[in-house]
Amino acid sequence: MRKNKSVFANIDWFLVFIYLLMLLFGWLNIYSANYDEGTFDLFTMQAEPGKQLFWIGTSCIWLFFILLLDGKFYTTFSYFIYALMIFLLIGVLIVGKEIGGARSWYDLGNFSLQPSEFAKVGVLLALSKYLSQLNLTLDKLDTQIKALAIIGLPILLILLQPDAGSAIVFASLFLVLFREGIHVVYLAILGLAISLFVVTLKFEVNIAMIVTILFAGLFAYLLKKGKNSIKPALFSLILGLGFVQSVGYLYNDLLRPHHRNRIDLILGKIDDIHGAGYNLNQSKIAIGSGGVFGKGFLDGTQTKFNFVPEQSTDFIFCTIGEEWGFVGSLITIGLFMALLFRLIILAERQRSAFSRVYGYGVATILFTHFFINIAMTIGVMPVIGIPLPFFSYGGSSLWSFSILLFIFIKLDAYRMDILR
Numbered sequence: 247m248r249k250n251k252s253v254f255a256n257i258d259w260f261l262v263f264i265y266l267l268m269l270l271f272g273w274l275n276i277y278s279a280n281y282d283e284g285t286f287d288l289f290t291m292q293a294e295p296g297k298q299l300f301w302i303g304t305s306c307i308w309l310f311f312i313l314l315l316d317g318k319f320y321t322t323f324s325y326f327i328y329a330l331m332i333f334l335l336i337g338v339l340i341v342g343k344e345i346g347g348a349r350s351w352y353d354l355g356n357f358s359l360q361p362s363e364f365a366k367v368g369v370l371l372a373l374s375k376y377l378s379q380l381n382l383t384l385d386k387l388d389t390q391i392k393a394l395a396i397i398g399l400p401i402l403l404i405l406l407q408p409d410a411g412s413a414i415v416f417a418s419l420f421l422v423l424f425r426e427g428i429h430v431v432y433l434a435i436l437g438l439a440i441s442l443f444v445v446t447l448k449f450e451v452n453i454a455m456i457v458t459i460l461f462a463g464l465f466a467y468l469l470k471k472g473k474n475s476i477k478p479a480l481f482s483l484i485l486g487l488g489f490v491q492s493v494g495y496l497y498n499d500l501l502r503p504h505h506r507n508r509i510d511l512i513l514g515k516i517d518d519i520h521g522a523g524y525n526l527n528q529s530k531i532a533i534g535s536g537g538v539f540g541k542g543f544l545d546g547t548q549t550k551f552n553f554v555p556e557q558s559t560d561f562i563f564c565t566i567g568e569e570w571g572f573v574g575s576l577i578t579i580g581l582f583m584a585l586l587f588r589l590i591i592l593a594e595r596q597r598s599a600f601s602r603v604y605g606y607g608v609a610t611i612l613f614t615h616f617f618i619n620i621a622m623t624i625g626v627m628p629v630i631g632i633p634l635p636f637f638s639y640g641g642s643s644l645w646s647f648s649i650l651l652f653i654f655i656k657l658d659a660y661r662m663d664i665l666r
Contacts, residue, residue, distance in 0.1 A: 512628050
């Protein structure tokens, strides 16, 4: 085994550079979203820009500590970290502080801590540990159940808070299993369920049933290639029709009223720009008013006069679109695409299955946040309230994203010490 003298040896500086650019650009937009002419709340802990600087500074301490640890630490203590995160998720249901209708936060005086953000690290480490076992294959049902249970347990606890946005992010880790060999038929089932859910809500139940029958026949044909497909067709048909009939219960009884309103807005079932659709309407106005080059830093009127609620957190992309325009938005998206492509490239070159699974998991989580956050600000998806990584204001999210990323950077640097 080769020992590196420096904690920075073999570090992928391209990822670090993109990370620092995102932190800088994100902080500038948080400052702009809170800017009040005549004040200079740069370093005060009473304002969001000063607090975010504190979170950035403390993140650097976390990152140095992560790089200082031996790469074997993350494989050795994966299950312990997972168990600790589950304990915190259970605890927040009992003693947590309720914010925005969800009991998702620990109250720490001047600060609040959201355990679901850090649970992403624990779940991804445990999933990577489990899937990296020798002779393990996802072709076996018991292996699939155990992998899904690792992901599903925190989802259940988060739904009890309730926090649908975070639950969706955890559910996206299901996609990592396809890289590791789970049958693609599960992806088809997932896509079918989403399609039927939307069709049932958008149109009449009878139309959804017709679509279900067509999908069941197609699914059975693809599965059996047209031979002996009666049994899988009937099974698919029964499941599909049962799912269609249950959509009403899922929608009306499990989702909260504001969630239903946001979905109805996207589906065009309601049009309420002064009520449920206010945030989305103001978001579109802010982004659209930026034009090609934007109104300029600190010159966004929608931003300055607080027309868009939560503009430094969930709707930070509105500030980017208004003040930096199409060009600034394109640069932001380009930074994320560069980060994600680099993560995938590095994940594929790993010598251990643990590091590969973890790398794909980091890319999946960051992509899910990036895609949903921007999609909801432009009206493509319902507003579910998840932050834009490294841009949105918030200590818990910044810490968790930074820890996620730099654990992988450490694992990638450690790959040269792992025997094939």
